[in-house]
Amino acid sequence: MLVKRVEVNREDLLDPTNEAWRRTRGSKTVLSPIPLAMQPAEYVRVSWEDRPYGVVTSMRVTAFHNGQEIFFRLVWDDATVDKQIADIDQFVDAAAVLFPVVPDAPLIGMGAEGKPVNAWLWRADWEQPKNVVAEGMGTTKRREDPALVSKAKHQRGRWVVVISRSLNGKDSPAGTVRLEPGATSKVAFAIWQGSNQERAGIKAFSPAWQELEIEA
Amino acid sequence: MPEQQIERQLAFVFDLNKCLGCQTCTISCKTLWTDQPGMEYMWWNIVNTMPGRGTPRDRDQSGGGFDAQGKAQAGILPSARDFGEAWEFNYDEVFYGGKGQSAYLHPRRPGSNGDSADEAPDWGPNWDEDQGAGEYPNSYYFYLPTICMHCTNPACMEACPREAIFKRQEDGIVLIDEERCSGYRFCMEACPYKRIYFNPKRFISQKCVMCFARLEQGVAPACVRQCPGRVRHFGYLDDQESDVYKLVKTWKVAIPLHPEFGTQPNVYYVPPLAPPRFDENGDIDEENPRIPMEYLRSLFGPEVDGALAVLKQEMEKTRSGERSELMDLLIAYRWQDMFTPFVEDPGKLDRSQVRS
Numbered sequence: 001m002l003v004k005r006v007e008v009n010r011e012d013l014l015d016p017t018n019e020a021w022r023r024t025r026g027s028k029t030v031l032s033p034i035p036l037a038m039q040p041a042e043y044v045r046v047s048w049e050d051r052p053y054g055v056v057t058s059m060r061v062t063a064f065h066n067g068q069e070i071f072f073r074l075v076w077d078d079a080t081v082d083k084q085i086a087d088i089d090q091f092v093d094a095a096a097v098l099f100p101v102v103p104d105a106p107l108i109g110m111g112a113e114g115k116p117v118n119a120w121l122w123r124a125d126w127e128q129p130k131n132v133v134a135e136g137m138g139t140t141k142r143r144e145d146p147a148l149v150s151k152a153k154h155q156r157g158r159w160v161v162v163i164s165r166s167l168n169g170k171d172s173p174a175g176t177v178r179l180e181p182g183a184t185s186k187v188a189f190a191i192w193q194g195s196n197q198e199r200a201g202i203k204a205f206s207p208a209w210q211e212l213e214i215e216a
Numbered sequence: 217m218p219e220q221q222i223e224r225q226l227a228f229v230f231d232l233n234k235c236l237g238c239q240t241c242t243i244s245c246k247t248l249w250t251d252q253p254g255m256e257y258m259w260w261n262i263v264n265t266m267p268g269r270g271t272p273r274d275r276d277q278s279g280g281g282f283d284a285q286g287k288a289q290a291g292i293l294p295s296a297r298d299f300g301e302a303w304e305f306n307y308d309e310v311f312y313g314g315k316g317q318s319a320y321l322h323p324r325r326p327g328s329n330g331d332s333a334d335e336a337p338d339w340g341p342n343w344d345e346d347q348g349a350g351e352y353p354n355s356y357y358f359y360l361p362t363i364c365m366h367c368t369n370p371a372c373m374e375a376c377p378r379e380a381i382f383k384r385q386e387d388g389i390v391l392i393d394e395e396r397c398s399g400y401r402f403c404m405e406a407c408p409y410k411r412i413y414f415n416p417k418r419f420i421s422q423k424c425v426m427c428f429a430r431l432e433q434g435v436a437p438a439c440v441r442q443c444p445g446r447v448r449h450f451g452y453l454d455d456q457e458s459d460v461y462k463l464v465k466t467w468k469v470a471i472p473l474h475p476e477f478g479t480q481p482n483v484y485y486v487p488p489l490a491p492p493r494f495d496e497n498g499d500i501d502e503e504n505p506r507i508p509m510e511y512l513r514s515l516f517g518p519e520v521d522g523a524l525a526v527l528k529q530e531m532e533k534t535r536s537g538e539r540s541e542l543m544d545l546l547i548a549y550r551w552q553d554m555f556t557p558f559v560e561d562p563g564k565l566d567r568s569q570v571r572s
Contacts, residue, residue, distance in 0.1 A: 043288040043374055138379055
């Protein structure tokens with residue numbers, strides 16, 4: 001995936017419907033459910049055995065940067081808008097953009113001890129995305145990150161979400177990914193369908209790292 | 217999941233023959249622990265009339281726990297409506313709206329203005345209070361208080377993918393680490409006793425903490441200390457001097473609720489006795505208990521027969537003028553013996569340690 005350099009200001013790029021985004025349809029990313037065998041709790045494996053999950057099967061992703069900040073625009077079909085918990089048996093729609101913090105951090109299993117991954121987690125009921133670091137499933141630590149911002153819009157049966165952060169992440173918590181023009185990294189994505197009570201490892205994810213090339 | 221080895225286990229015994237259903241335990245817990253935003257609908261302690269649907273609605277059919285092979289079982293995630301929402305009342309209209317003589321006070325669902333029929337509550341905690349079962353003159357009911365069972369094999373703890381739930385080594389209290397909890401609510405599904413609530417304001421799950429901060433100052437849990445009926449015995453299960461040891465281990469009259477759930481709960485119940493039935497001629501039928509044994513077995517398992525037999529035998533002893541150590545224990549002549557060694561006066565609590 002190429003992160004194209006564009007001369008567009010931050011405000012415009014943060015707007016999911018801005019014309020800057022209309023020049024490309026983005027690349028299709030196929031998603032699949034995290035296998036049951038990888039769910040860390042027996043309860044989760046048993047209770048989702050006969051229940052479909054990871055029901056969002058694909059998304060389109062476009063990535064831009066303007067020299068200072070990087071922007072991911074995620075688009076996926078979702079007929080149901082779940083952006084608040086009106087009752088306690090409800091869950092909200094969410095999406096994540098995941099990076100390796102060290103080059104050989106494994107995607108499967110959300111990193112490993114000593115090999116962390118970093119996710120930028122958007123949730124439909126949050127004002128601001130959260131910065132998540134994990135060294136294996138169930139080890140995620142969520143932190144506030146002033147450099148992370150998002151804007152989202154649900155229109156015509158689909159979510160359109162822009163997640164952005166400074167490229168170098170200098171204002172972000174320690175241990176999060178550093179990016180720069182001309183460099184390469186890797187990226188993966190995940191979607192949680194709130195109306196299907198998806199949360200934690202019950203989600204759809206892109207099952208392999210994609211190369212992320214940041215245009216100089 | 218292998219059982220975690222712990223050093224000691226604190227346990228409760230609730231004597232169902234003495235419970236008045238007054239909910240003083242419920243209120244003592246509410247005022248101490250669940251009066252913050254997002255906790256309005258929470259009742260970590262609740263007393264239900266049985267037979268009844270329980271709190272949340274149809275609790276005994278909610279799944280969770282483990283099967284006979286120790287495999288986790290799927291459970292349902294109740295809604296706030298199932299637990300019973302925190303109702304609002306038309307105070308403004310009745311007290312300040314000039315309609316004191318014409319409007320009557322009535323509850324409405326939270327956030328509604330109470331105008332339409334579906335905004336009237338159709339459920340609440342202990343909604344079916346005192347309904348019970350059976351036909352006159354053989355109708356019956358009893359009260360069943362429940363809290364977190366602080367299980368030896370907690371289904372909630374197994375279910376949490378974040379390992380946010382832990383069981384303390386020194387006393388077996390099961391706690392949710394609010395820093396680690398992400399509000400996924402698998403624990404609520406997995407708990408077969410449905411004693412975990414979700415706080416939508418803080419996006420975490422919360423439950424009975426056994427008043428651990430009081431225990432650390434030698435003070436019994438609020439629900440134990442405040443019970444006017446002397447229903448609640450409390451102490452270490454391995455302390456041979458404790459009431460809980462004597463009732464659970466020595467006399468075997470205190471037994472777990474739903475042992476088939478496989479979580480090995482640490483709240484034990486002295487099962488309810490009931491007067492005999494009247495037969496069709498209106499005569500007393502000594503052979504058949506008012507509360508069907510099948511029903512009691514469905515709640516307490518097969519051990520309930522033996523527990524009731526011991527109770528009857530010891531009651532018979534006292535009727536014939538003999539002394540029964542068991543009856544003395546259950547009568548609880550010396551109140552503080554019920555929760556030794558946690559006999560410190562709550563009036564002397566350092567409150568800064570009890571509530572943050």
